[in-house]
Amino acid sequence: MVNDFFQDDTLQENRNLQENLRNETEQELFRLIETVQPGQRVRTSRLLQNRISCGKVRDILRTPGALVRAVKDSPGLSRLACTGVLPGLPRQELCLRRRFSPRERRGAVVDLNNLLWTLDYATLLRVLETLQAFGVHNLALVADATIYGLISREELASLADRVQEVEVVPSGTPADLRILERAEAGPALIVSSDMFRDWRKSSSWRRRTIWRLRVSLQRNPDAWRGFSFGDSEVELADPPRLQSEV
Known part of the structure; x- marks a missing residue:
């Protein structure tokens, strides 16, 4: 029972950490989008690329339909386009663009x-x-x-x-x-x-x-x-x- 308690506590702590990381990553993306003209590439730092390439943020950007659902709570993502990597880019590096109007x-x-x-x-x-x-x-x-x-x-x-x-x-x-x-x-x-x-x-x-x-x-x-x-x-x-x- 004690072990189960600690396992549940650890799982909850991990979920909280993942949620905080997701929120931080989204906020950083929002700030980046604001600095880029419509139709232009959003150039992310290596740290942000690593965050995007794992966990829930990746799922939001790359799973069909997930972006549509996510923008209901995060309107800033509606200005972001992502269809994976471009030829010649490192495999883990997503290519993001701010949408044309x-x-x-x-x-x-x-x-x-x-x-x-x-x-x-x-x-x-x-x-x-x-x-x-x-x-x-x-x-x-x-x-x-x-x-x-x-x-x-x-x-x-x-x-x-x-x-x-x-x-x-x-x-x-x-x-x-x-x-x-x-x-x-x-x-x-x-x-x-x-x-x-x-x-x-x-x-x-x-x-x-x-x-x-x-x-x-x-x-x-x-x-x-x-x-x-x-x-x-x-x-x-x-x-x-x-x-x-x-």
């Missing part, structure tokens, strides 16, 4: 010339399908007048049937400027491998926002899709159902 997440302006310099037409179609599957439904494709050297008019017309709008800017007009104007008006994500360095200092919005909203598309012959969205895929791949519930 709901309005940003629903729309995207695609730099059509840029993508077609990198991908073939069939892969481009998979890019659009993947974005739509990720819940990005308001898609606009923007191209300059040289697009017809990369794609036929028939193929461009076929793309127009798959998205909300295709815009080919007049000759002499930079497509980059129109892409940024549409992204600002949306607001919307910018799908392009272009860094838009020449435009970043042209307005305060561009200086503050291009780096945050840009979703870089990377060619990946080893992947079945033939491409990836890099670090941004952690946030984009978060199921739309989860997005709507948080």
Whole structure:
């Protein structure tokens, strides 16, 4: 009986320690989230990574549906996206991102010339399908007048049937400027491998926002899709159902 008493007491003490650790870890995550712009990676310390990689905090972040349940008591976690580790990161290191805002997440302006310099037409179609599957439904494709050297008019017309709008800017007009104007008006994500360095200092919005909203598309012959969205895929791949519930 005495042994049972001490065992019960020890179990309760361990549960209290785990609960305190979970609360401390959540609070530290909340503070980190506040320091990061939407759509950007939350870079955690090694100590915090170790805490996240074990126990209840890991379960909250990695178990399907657990995050939805957890945010009822911890609203700060609703701004956190996590889909596991990215290729190239240590196995135990989770990749966390602060979510794009709901309005940003629903729309995207695609730099059509840029993508077609990198991908073939069939892969481009998979890019659009993947974005739509990720819940990005308001898609606009923007191209300059040289697009017809990369794609036929028939193929461009076929793309127009798959998205909300295709815009080919007049000759002499930079497509980059129109892409940024549409992204600002949306607001919307910018799908392009272009860094838009020449435009970043042209307005305060561009200086503050291009780096945050840009979703870089990377060619990946080893992947079945033939491409990836890099670090941004952690946030984009978060199921739309989860997005709507948080």
